[in-house]
């Protein structure tokens with residue numbers, strides 16, 4: 001109890017400093033949202049194992065640290081970040097250091113017509129009505145301790161707006177760099193992506209760190225996929241192996257919209273990903289895929305929720321996990337098919353490979369179906385590396401390590417192959433090759 | 439002498455399957471091992487390839503003057519042993535090309551040779567595919583995944599042609615093949631036949647031996663070689679079945 005009170009106190013006590021740093025901005029409407037969120041944060045329950053949503057994930061190690069919500073931001077040079085730029089292939093890059101937008105390292109001065117990319121902070125200054133219309137409307141703060149913490153300290157984060165009818169060919173790379181060399185940073189990028197009717201765009205959220213230190217990333221992304229719009233989202237998390245990473249992505253899907261998501265989780269000591277997608281109208285299509293690759297004592301928990309609130313929508317979900325050493329994985333895939341949502345197709349699959357005796361996965365499909373004319377399926381597997389497959393490879397002269405790497409790669413490849421952004425796919429492939437060949 | 443098996447006993451899950459096998463294979467020879475289902479033919483093949491589930495409890499295997507049982511399965515392959523599986527394993531997500539290239543280069547590395555460059559490799563692969571009349575589209579697909587029974591068997595022979603083993607062990611590669619596929623498989627084996635290379639054909643039908651004429655035929659029954667002879671023995675077996683040999687052995 002004391003720990004929780006301390007945790008909350010530390011984080012709320014910086015709020016006055018934060019307000020001061022905002023200067024004139026504290027008069028804007030967004031600031032009342034911040035203050036309301038702070039109140040929510042103070043009241044919200046800290047999750048424990050009795051909470052159904054946190055049954056397998058003990059998040060209390062977070063309480064052992066005192067994180068700085070206003071972390072130091074040391075200036076970085078291009079050379080510091082070049083390794084994370086995927087070969088410098090992308091034309092639109094936003095770089096955030098400890099959650100603060102770094103304009104010098106970013107590359108957003110050459111945007112095509114109809115694409116607005118800027119920091120949320122700038123956007124608020126410019127009184128963009130889109131922010132107030134959408135900000136915090138999907139990822140609600142009430143009762144959500146981490147969402148309210150994020151909302152209370154909202155400053156920077158990516159605001160991406162694709163205007164009606166615009167097809168954005170080049171992906172937008174959002175690079176979130178954690179630099180905890182100076183202090184135990186609390187890093188809270190807050191993103192809002194709005195894709196208007198008949199548009200198309202792809203966004204990569206990419207989380208990296210400069211050192212293997214302890215810090216806490218708490219990130220929220222809200223995505224509005226407009227009518228007949230196509231939105232592709234990739235989240236690539238390669239944080240420090242000692243970091244905490246809590247993320248929540250909430251998607252609102254309009255009429256005949258198509259949303260795809262790939263979440264690749266590699267880093268973090270404790271990582272929790274929530275992805276919630278809701279069909280607000282008919283004809284929507286949603287693909288939610290992911291891969292988690294864990295070792296040491298890493299814990300990665302993925303909770304997805306696909307809300308079929310409307311008829312004639314399809315959802316496909318495929319998550320894969322590879323767990324070594326004493327790592328733990330949690331996959332909870334909830335699908336709600338509401339009474340009106342006839343002609344729903346919902347498919348879910350979670351496959352896991354356990355490489356050691358001590359690794360553990362808790363996988364749970366959770367289907368709540370209230371309509372009768374629907375097709376839903378789910379499946380979960382937990383297994384080891386196939387011994388007969390290993391033997392087969394060896395009889396062809398392939399050594400143990402390479403054989404193992406080939407099979408793990410093959411296992412992961414179903415998910416990797418569906419990533420549409422080729423440079424991202426290649427980058428992930430390269431990471432896997434390196435990791436598996438160790 | 440390429441291979442010498444002496445008094446080989448092997449167990450699986452505590453059950454003794456091979457009960458004292460003796461067999462000598464010289465370079466350039468083709469040996470057929472025949473015998474009823476469950477007699478231990480695949481067990482022998484798997485022990486030769488180094489499957490970890492089988493425990494050798496007695497006897498020895500000398501291959502190229504080395505103690506084969508001390509070598510890992512991959513080193514056996516690199517030393518030139520090839521097993522065409524009775525039931526080839528499907529490897530979803532592993533492309534045939536990548537698989538073969540890795541195998542070829544692992545073997546070359548072991549032998550102190552340079553890796554094959556991509557152009558030479560593809561050229562070589564295409565040549566070898568012709569031998570087994572395999573469709574090139576299969577190269578892009580995952581190893582054996584969704585292959586028909588015949589395609590799987592031909593793929594084994596294709597791999598054999600690519601890896602050019604010294605000692606090929608074919609475990610019932612002929613079973614379940616139609617006559618055209620059988621001819622293709624036999625042709626592939628014949629192409630590899632040379633004074634340096636040897637083949638062990640495991641089968642329980644005589645049919646394959648119409649196409650590949652063996653130098654020796656051995657009959658395996660209940661974990662022992664109970665009779666050995668020339669190609670004539672295969673015809674005799676076809677005619678009379680295995681029963682006369684079993685009683686013979688007991689007598």
Ligand SMILES: Nc1ncnc2c1ncn2[C@@H]1O[C@H](COP(=O)(O)OP(=O)(O)O)[C@@H](O)[C@H]1O
Nearest residue numbers: 450451453455474475476477478479480481482
């Ligand atoms: N994995 C196993 N576990 C237990 N017994 C086995 C296993 N594999 C084979 N056997 C037994 O070993 C014996 C020989 O099998 P096998 O070598 O496959 O015969 P063949 O190839 O001649 O038909 C059979 O009795 C079979 O049941």
Ligand SMILES: [Mg+2]
Nearest residue numbers: 479480524610
């Ligand atoms: Mg057999």
